Structure formats: structure tokens, C-alpha cells
Amino acid sequence: MPATDFEKLSVESATVHEQPSAWARVRRNGSVRIGGAVMALLLLIALLAPWMGTVDPSLFDAASRDLLPGQRGEITTLEGETVPHRFLMGSDSFGRDIYSRVIYGTQVSLIVGVCTALLSLAAGIVFGLGAGFFRRLDGPLMRVMDGLMAIPAILIAIALVAMWKGSLLTVVVAIAIPEIPRVTRLVRSLVLTIREEPYVEAAVSLGTPTWKIMGRHILPNTVAPLIVQGTFICASGILTEAILSFLGVGLPPDIPTWGNVMAEGRAQFNEYPHNIFFPGIFLAVTVLAVNILGDGLRDTLDPKMAKRG
């Protein structure tokens, strides 16, 4: 055994004691890096959609119907001009450019995912704080949440969209509603745990108003688990929107979403499977990236939950 290198040892023991900050742990996590990188790429695609060799996704041309990927054809602009266009992912039965529709579809998916997550988190925080702080509210509110959780999420979303008619707002709200009970439960359980902490007790005995205790002491402690939860809601929101559109009950068919492109491609799947495969790949990769990101965030931000899962 070689002689101990004391200098090296001391350096090592020093780094062991140093607790890396949560943010540093998050940044160093492999899953966060992979998921985050793919998400950044998708965000870039969504933002740069008009400059990526796309045409207006609603444009069509009867002469360019059912083209195979890479084929050349023409497209009629809104002004009635016919310009040559290369259909990278082929065209659908109206002669629309699948590539443009898929690229613009990224915008819709990301907006729906993020808005669904934010909306259900916001509602869940309000209900969770309410149930955790006000005893009278707790019973009835949580029973309603139990009832809501007993109805399969996709059925609630389908029924709500059916009643309201599909628009971006109604789809987001309809997807967010079945996610609210889980967030409410999470926030409520965090409130009930944190409430018993000595520093909250101290604040209460000092006569701190309830809203101040919520804002100063409770909410900051819910941030990490809520970010994790929000990421998973974002993934399932993107997926549910695509399912709704695919079933024909989501956003109107002229809006370019991955689900709508796939729904349009259903009838001709035998001859032109790419109409379903290209948007399908984008959808699967996006949901996978968000889920991987969520797994990484859970492992680094919320070790308790990581052990449970």
C-alpha cells in the first residue's frame, strides 16, 4: 500500500463536506441535461418556425396532394400565387405541407403543455393551501377532489371539450382540471407537515397573519416538489392534447397540431404512413424529453419523492 498522500486526502475530505447547492445538483444531473437539451431544441424550433423553410401551415394546393417525403410540388400562397415547394415530409390529402404543419405544431404542443402545468399548479396551490389551513374547507374540498380523481382523466377532458367546443383555452382548461386533485393533495400534505415545524409555530405565536405565513414559510417549501409535479403534468398535457386532436374532439382540424396531422393521415395510413409517423416521432420525443427532465428534477430536487417512486 503506498504512503498516504495527505495533501490529496485533505482536499478530498474538504469537497465531501461541501454540500452542492440544489441548482448545482440539478445542472450536473444527466437526465436533466438530456431532457433539457431536447426541450431547448424544441423551443428553438417553435420560435424559429417561420424561418425554417416552412410555408404557412394552412396553405394547400390541389396539384400537390399526397406527395411522398422529399418530393417537389407547388403550393398556392394566400395571394393566389403558385410557387414551387419541396415537401420534406410529404403532403396530406389536401395538398398541405406536412413539414410546415409539424414544425408549427411544436408551438401548439409546448404552449398547451406549459399552460396546462401552470394552470393546474395555480389551482392546486389555492385549493391545497385552503384545505391545509382551513379545517372547515378541508373535508368537503378533499371529498370533491376524491370524486374528481375517480373519473379517468382522459374522459373528463373529452367530456369538457365536447361541451365547450375546442379552442386553445378550453383544451388547456379541460386537460388541467383532472390534474388539479393531485396537486391539491400534494400541497395540502406539504402544508400539514410544514405547519407543525417550530418556525411556523413561532410565527403563529407572534401573531403573524395567515396569508403572511403561507407566503413566507409554506409556499417556498413547496416550490421543489411542485416543479417536479409540474414537469410531469406538462408531459401528460402534451400527450392528452394530441389524443384529443387525434380523436377529433380537440382543437379544430385546421389548426396545425401533431394530433390533427395524425388524425388527417388516418384514412390513408396504408399508402402514406409518414403522415402519422413524422408527427408521431415529434410527439414521442417531446413527451420522452419532458419525462426524462422530470425524472432528473425529481432525483435532484425532491429526494424524498425519488425514494418513494
Add this chain to the structure above:
Amino acid sequence: MLNFLARRLASTLPVLLIVSLLVFLMLRLTPGDPAAVLAGDAASTEQIAAIRASLGLDRSIAEQYLIWAGHLLTGDLGQSYYYKTAVTTLIGQRLEPTLSLALITITLAVLVAVPLGVLAAWRFGGWLDKALMGFSVAGFSVPVFVLAYVLIWIVSLKLGWLPVQGYKRLADGAGTWLYHLVLPALTLSVIYIALIARVTRASVLETLGEDYIRTARAKGLPEVKVLMRHALANAAVPIVTVIGIGIALLIGGVVVTESVYAIPGLGRLTVDAVLARDFPTIQGVILLFSFVYVLVNLLVDLSYVFFDPRIRY
């Protein structure tokens, strides 16, 4: 045990009550008049009013709920606006395909997922474990309809092994029945396998660290017996629980899978009813699915006694 059963049943009732209230309100507070929909475009104002009165829509919302819930208790889910038959009849006609699909899927998923999960836990950190964890993340992410089309493309269109779409009744012969259900069940089982395998792995991993496992190995028990009799048996409760919770996932998947594979089941009925804005049918199907979900999880709770004799109620 009986005491527990009574208490557990009693705690289920409020949930069912609230589910019925939510489903009722969700569709009754709809913009748009069901009576006008039912009467059609050519109907006069008087005709619409008559229909509204006959449906009880002119009463207060609380009265309407009580009447509706009363009918529900006698097993009457109302008349379909679109099909013009009783919703219960409609559901009865569509029950077989959905039940067949669900049962085959659950069987397939459990048979594949549980051994995979046990093996992954047994060789923790090995290639199978890593592959399974990767598969489970992917299984949660690949949308069921995308997977359905990939499978149709490879298995049905390229290889020609299985039919692309359609459903054959069990009465037409078990062979053709199964032949038409293999692909849909395979599609639907992927996410379920991902879920069950993941929980099985975690649960078995935990029991493998227990002292009695060491004892079992020390007394020279074959490894298979250690895994099955000791590790898996003690890990059963979380696995059974997740199978129950996964029913919700399965129901969502049924709606999509039946639509892709053109299976005339309850999922297909849901989508058709939504497209036709046929509210009594939507209500009926959602209620049925929710009640099934609640009851399955009640049965799961009760099964703990069977799987873990330490649990006594």
C-alpha cells in the same frame, strides 16, 4: 373483517355520490339546449318546450339531479339522443369487446411485467434492469396511438401476420376472437407493463434486503424459491395496488385503442357520443367507467388480506 368491509363500502359511497354529482353538473351546465338538439332544426318553439318539459329540463337543477339520480339507482341511464335507445342497452351491446380487450391486456401485462420486474430487481444494476428502466420511461412517453400505428405497419401491413382492424365476437369462435385482439391488447399493454414492472422491481428490491431473504438463502433454498415464495410474495401488496390504480390508465387507453383498431366497444361509443354531443350516453359511459375504477380499487383493498396475512381488518 365484516366490520372493515362495511366501513370500506361506506367510505366508497360518498365518492360515488360525488362522481355522479360531478358527471351530472359537468354535462348539465353546458351551453346549448339539449331539447333543441333533440328536436332538430325544423322544430318549432312549442315543440322544443314540450320536449324540455318531457325531459324535466324546465325544473330546477337540484330537482333534475334528484330525478336523474333516482333513475340511476334503478339502473336507468336515460335515453340516447343520437341512437334513440336506452343508454343501458347501448352499453350492453358494447360491453363484450371492451371487456375482452381489457381482460386480455391485464393478463398479458401481468404475465410479462411481474417476471421482468422480479428479474430486474434480482440482477439490480445489470443490463436487464437498465433496459427495463429505459423501457418503462419510453413506455410512458410513446403515445398509445403512435405505438398502435407502428405495430399495425410492421405486424399487419409489412409482415401480414395479424389483421389491421376489426373485431370478431367470442361467439364466432375463440380463435378468430383472439386473433383480432392480439395486436390491440399488445398495444395497450405496453404502458401497463411499464407501470407494473417498475413497481414490481422497486417492491421486490426492497424485500430482497430483508433478513428473511438472507435466512432463506442460508438454509440453501433454490434461488427461484427465494424469489417467488419469499421476495415476490412479500412484495405483492404494492404490485396489486398499482394494477388497480392502472385501471384508470387502461380506460384512457381503451378509448384510443378502440378508435384506432375500429373495435366497436365502450371507448368507441364514448368518442362517437362526444362527436354527436349525445349527453346521456357520455354521462352513462363516464359513470360506468368511474364506478368500475372505484370498485376495482375497493376489491384491491380487500385483496390485501389474501396477499399479506399480516394485514387484518
